[in-house]
Amino acid sequence: MDGNRGDERVGEGLGGVLAEPDGGSELAIVLEIDAQHWSVAAYGYERAARVAVNVMDRVQSRLHADEFVQRSDFGGVARFRSAIQRAELRPLLADVVGVHLIDLDGNSYVMDVSMGVALGSELPQVVSFAQLTEFADAALCMALRRRSKVAFADAEVLDMLRDRVDLTQRLKHSADDDFVLVYQPLVSVPDRKVLGFESLLRWRTPGGVLAPDAFMSVAEDASLIIPIGRRAIGQAVAALASEITPRFGSEAFVSINLSGQQLLDDGIAAYIGQLIDEHGVNAEQVWVELRENAVIQVDSVAAQNIESLHDLGCRICVDDLGSGFSALSYARDLPVDVLKVDRSLVADLDSDTFDRSLVQAICEMAKALGIVTVAEGVENERVVPELVALGFDIGQGYFFGRPGDPATVFDGAA
Ligand code: G
Ligand code: MN
Secondary structure (H helix, E strand, O other): OOOOOOOOOOOOOOOHHHHOOOOOOOEEEEEEEOOOOHHHHHHOHHHHHHHHHHHHHHHHHHHOOOEEEEEEOOEEEEEEOOOOOHHHHHHHHHHHOEEEEEEEOOEEEEEEEEEEEEEHHHOOOOOOHHHHHHHHHHHHHHHHHOOOOEEEOOOOHHHHHHHHHHHHHHHHHOOHHHEEEEEEEEEEOOOOOEEEEEEEEEEEEOOEEEOHHHHHHHHHHOOOHHHHHHHHHHHHHHHHHHHHHHHHOOOOEEEEEEOHHHHOOOOHHHHHHHHHHHHOOOHHHEEEEEEOOOOOOOOOHHHHHHHHHHHHOOEEEEEEEOOOOOHHHHHHHOOOOEEEEOHHHHOOOOOOHHHHHHHHHHHHHHHHHOOEEEEOOOOOHHHHHHHHHHOOOEEOOOOOOOOEOHHHHHHHHO
16 A cells, blocks of 8 residues: 555545545554354353453554554454565464453353454555455455454455455345246156256346356345245246146156255245145155255255155155255265266267276266266267166256257157
């Protein structure tokens, strides 16, 4: 930062020291005590706030900031006017972030400290302390998201977080019918008979149609995926009854993707059970896909939901197998019926010996356990003989059929 600042937004809304004309700010540290609310939960708000005051004093005396503005019982902003480099700062921060032990009235308490740090020297676009503080707040947000206690702002972090907030707002504003399902066929190998369809969520926005990758993590953070997802599941089961079963028979299935958070919805199994009854389909016709990377702990709500769905008769599929690391243990701990091998492993089956060996091992294990195997992302004819040789039951991918609107895809595939 240079010393030439006339930004009117300096200290906006903060009052006190931040409202003073800016005389040069090289470093802002936003600090948050008990950001995860553990200590408030354990000690009660009043007592935790008294402990927090002690932590705040201790942190201030170690940091030697030029000014300190308290924002709440549990946080504040430290301002430094002289240039400091990241390397110089690290030992100081290591000394103050993380868990502190505080003795008060004969009791001992723990209280943790998180920080977002913005260095003027690393943020050339910053012209005021207020702006530097915004970056430090953004850095704190990133630290908490990563479950770490300290993070440094980079030039992009603020835009990134604002885009995320903007996306949340657009998701919240969206009408129900902005979310639609497309369907992609799953075919038997090698005779390419259509066995069922995977339903895939799409968000229609003025800027174009978005796939879940573009909005799922934001929808999950805002818990918006629960209502959006339930409505999509309703549509998929309705399509199974009215479009798929009449054309492809009562063995044909629809496959539904459940995100990690949808799996934590403790009414989800009952909801799907109710849809199955209402629409008069067989539970075996409803396949449920879990992403390999949705970490599912034994005895968790998610695991119980999976058990309940399996008890109903739904088929449990592990999706994107091979894109993460955890899913083989799912086949041991959860009632898994179907393994869907990720397209990253399928793409080079004919040329990559590592991928081929791994997929071969997966197929052999599945066969031994009576688990159905699906090859995802089959994009060309070349890999089809490999699928046959490896003993895959089912194929899915652009080569067999692209995802499409229900109006065209069901008739096209019939
Ligand atoms: O994670 P999951 O396997 O549910 O993701 C399915 C996504 O993969 C869909 O959005 C679909 O559009 C995409 N997809 C389907 N078939 C293919 C394919 O053959 N190649 C590629 N690259 N993507 C595919
Ligand atoms: Mn899927």
